[in-house]
Amino acid sequence: MTYSRRIRPSMHIVHTIADLRAALAGRGRPAFVPTMGNLHAGHLSLVAQARPLGDVSVASIFVNRLQFAPHEDFDSYPRTWQADCDALQAAGCDLLFAPRESDLYPQPQTFTVQPDPQLDGMLEGHFRPGFFAGVCTVVMKLFSAVFFASGGGTAVFGKKDYQQLMVIRHMVQQFALPIAIVAGETARAGDGLALSSRNGYLDAAARSRAVQLSQALRALADAALQPGADLAALEAHALQTLSAQGWEADYLTVRERSDLSPPVGAPQAGQLVALGAARLDGTRLIDNLEF
Incomplete structure (x- = not known):
């Protein structure tokens, strides 16, 4: 992926965990919205919801290979970098973490987070085996990067991914992470279709x-x-x-x-x-x- 810098300087963009932690040092408690990019109004509503919940608003863009099965759309998943940057800046995001795969996974991710088998064995977990392990692993790594300097904060996830929200909440509870998980309502088009x-x-x-x-x-x-x-x-x-x-x-x-x-x-x-x-x-x- 090629990253363009054609963006006003008010939103800071970092690509490595070290640079993210340095950028957040001394800035208080983050309010964080993780995304895979190709942003729509639903994502931006989560950013708006997050902003007053912390001292610095952070979004991430990372298409996480670990949560895609081999037959799924990892390679074709839409990457809309410049439009995403413009939208996040307009939404008032303070800091964008956009790691490359080699930044977030510099070596094969052989340690993974395995979700509660009862939650993982139904619905999305049943039809997409391995999906929630991939989600939990990347979210845990993002949490470690974003909340390292502050020791905790808030993360906002949309209700459209209802089971994912529940899995993340359980993970945070069981690992006693000092992170408040806040749910954002599903954004819909005028005819009622959930934005995706x-x-x-x-x-x-x-x-x-x-x-x-x-x-x-x-x-x-x-x-x-x-x-x-x-x-x-x-x-x-x-x-x-x-x-x-x-x-x-x-x-x-x-x-x-x-x-x-x-x-x-x-x-x-x-x-x-x-x-x-x-x-x-x-x-x-x-x-x-x-x-």
Whole structure:
């Protein structure tokens, strides 16, 4: 990747862990937003949310090879460096950490962070084996780099990656890291589609149909709260409906917000989340709806 410096000097950009730690020394507690770049309004809303939560706002851009399976889109994942820099600066980000792969992984990353098997064995972890180990490993390394000088701070993650947010929270708790994990609401387009970097893979026709995923989750959530609802039957119907619309669905399901376990007894409003993942014309989209 070639890095351009055509940017006003108010946002500092560093590429190495040593330079990041030096830039943060004496600047108080960071408020951190990790990203893989190709930024959209959802990312920028997290940066805006983070800014008042610390003494210095930090974002990272790093496409993490460890969380991609060999058949997934690591090589083709969109890299939009200059647009990302411009957007972060406009959003008021103080410091951008943009390591090259050799900066973050100067040697093979043979030590990894293994997530809780119960959380890792379901939903995203089931359909993307190794994904959460890759996420946890890179996030732990980013946390070590960003919070080294201050001894702690705040990190903001979006709710669109609902299970990822839960995995990171559990990791922070179990390692007793002095980092507050704050959730940001999912940003949506006008038709309700959750904003995602992978939306850019959709052509115009697929983009117009992509909202069907959020609509399916809304219908599933509404049906789940009806007296005598049979969740297994409702989930199966939701999958069939989405498949009939041309999607290849991995899951559409209702779970407890607290631990993503299947509800026991009658579903209770205010405690549940509907989650879904499905492919449309080869592009895999995820979404969720708390209800």
